Amino acid sequence: MSDTLDSDLYQRTKALLEPGEIELVGLIVHTNLTSDQDLEMHELTVDMNEIIADHTHKGETYIYAGNDDTDFASNQFHGLTVDDEEFVWECQQLLREGTFDLVFYYEATADHEEIIDAVEELGHTVTAVP
Template structure:
């Protein structure tokens, strides 16, 4: 990564993917949405939920905000299946250098190349950094 801020975010995202119960990959979605565009950022998160769920083959999903769970941080969300509340993805919404970056991670069984390509075609996305 050429930018120190991006390199730091990439390294922190990579650390989140370290081996656990399931193998994960991720994507850092750099947007053109400023700090006052919360609604648009949430709408983008909903749109990316559909993209990731489609390419993960998990079926229909919903977004869980964790408002009733003290283990959740502000601006942290999960995509879960309607059938069984199975994990599909997790996301943190970060305001960095005046614009939002969305950090998603999801099971490595998902089609990473297709997810990145679809995200790159989405409105308000400047670029996507895949994370192995």
């Protein structure tokens, strides 16, 4: 990926984390997954749900795809708690130069460094967004 696209994606991700109701941090997972690798993309999203849920200590979570919500974009997902549908994370899967980058953001109270380490252990390059 070119430095310009990488910088642009970083800046856009950082803008998503601007102060709101809750303080957020994020990360960009750079993959080699192409648009015909739907199953692998789904598996990575499930893995990320588990990693982020483990390090936010919010309990059991599920992935909400927003298929029934006109405010959702395609390739946008939420991790929500099973008990009360509390926000845990949001993800956008972005196709850039033929492969996907996954942008995740979640509450700053999560163990950000441990999440990054766990994702890198899966074999992916990660850009942290404070």
